[in-house]
Amino acid sequence: MRVNLKVWRQPGPHARGEFKTYATPDLNPDMSFLEMLDVVNDELTLKGEEPIAFAHDCREGICGTCSLVINGKPHGPHRAVASCQTYVRSFKDGETITIEPFRAKPFPVIRDLVTDRTAFDRIMSVGGYVSVRTGAAPDANSIPISKIDSDRAMDAAQCIGCGACVAACKNASAMLFVSAKVGHLGLLPQGQPERYRRVLAMVNAMDDEGFGNCTVTGSCAAVCPKEINLDFITRMNRDYLVALVQEGVGRKGAKEGAGG
């Protein structure tokens, strides 16, 4: 089968971008969407044209690097699937497919379909971890945790930080991402000492990056390749409220970390 690709081409961060249309060579329907781009790029290279830059790494849906908006939907037509696990067979023979980068002020385009998502790294760097002394590996099961909490922590930990939530949100809000990170550690015993300091710091970093604000439309959860749900935003808001109260009554918890 063959398709036509209407692709966003932008030579650099400050250059003007535009859509260009490319006809693909004959494709194997079982190729992945990214393999299709590889094939198109091979042709472009042979013709002496610049290949289409797109972000990818694991190609198995676990790293969060791939980031295409396919026909207006982040990560393409399927539910709970990243761009790299989208296949050519999901499209019609002869179809024109629009491919563009995630669009948000905190995710500037570096080139073509590649965006700079280090804003997420900066948010992670202020609280997306637990401060522990790294000694010998602790004994498994030495810290008890309820099945419900461990399951929910695992649900949140699924977040691969791709940024599709921001790309889909009409407000370009990053609250689903931040809430997954806050919720993941906030549900685990190891995350408790820094729980309230973490939520204040991460929300503050999120705001500094210039993301928009949640209006509870649910678009983020609908496109999330890992099906993170809005309940984590509710949890984050509740943690934030508790953190504000703790700050108000001068409790140390919100201000300091795990301590020494």
Added chain:
Amino acid sequence: MKPLQLLFQSSIGKKMIMGATGAAMFLFVIGHLVGNLQVFLPKEHINAYAHLLHASEGLLWIIRLSLVGIVGLHVWSAVTLNAQNNSARPSTYGAGTGPFGASWASQYMFMTGLVIAAFVVYHLLHYTVQLSAINFAGKDFSTLTVVGGPQNGWKDVHQMLVIGFGSPIVSLFYLVAIGLLCIHLSHGASAMFQSLGIAEGAWRTRLEALAKCVSIGIFLGYASIPIAIFLRIVS
């Protein structure tokens, strides 16, 4: 940072202000409806209710100013959050974007809110300030008083409503505004629980359904008043 500063400066703090003020207005809207539905009882009831509200002018002004403050905070948070939202997405998608399951109401909260704000201003000028120039009835509402009977000399609110909603233009504007309020609340009345950090899982689904039902109830309740007066069921 101080907690109050965080509340007014952070995204989540402002969402909490929006949720809390929204919840307060939601409760007011229900209370106001229950009071107004007395128009369907013999006219003495709503006049007595209005008289009761004016029993203590001091208390009334405290309530009025608190309401103005609540509306002000809601609009302030809406405007500032909305400005941030717009600047966070400077370039749009070439292929458009779907709502991805988002309800219509959730995407137009700001628009519906602005029209409601305009309506609230009109509504206050209409029945509270009683500005004759905008009532399209050619009557000064402040002169309407009950003559004779035990309520002699009291304000005749019943007659004011009948004359006020006698104007089709005014009634139509009220219906449109109430419709938009219904849409705004069909989303807002459940979204506020998320903003305030309450309700997860099954409760989210239940509250979403409840919010829609209550909003429709609010619409039907408020709409019944101008419609009943227009059809002369209340006169």
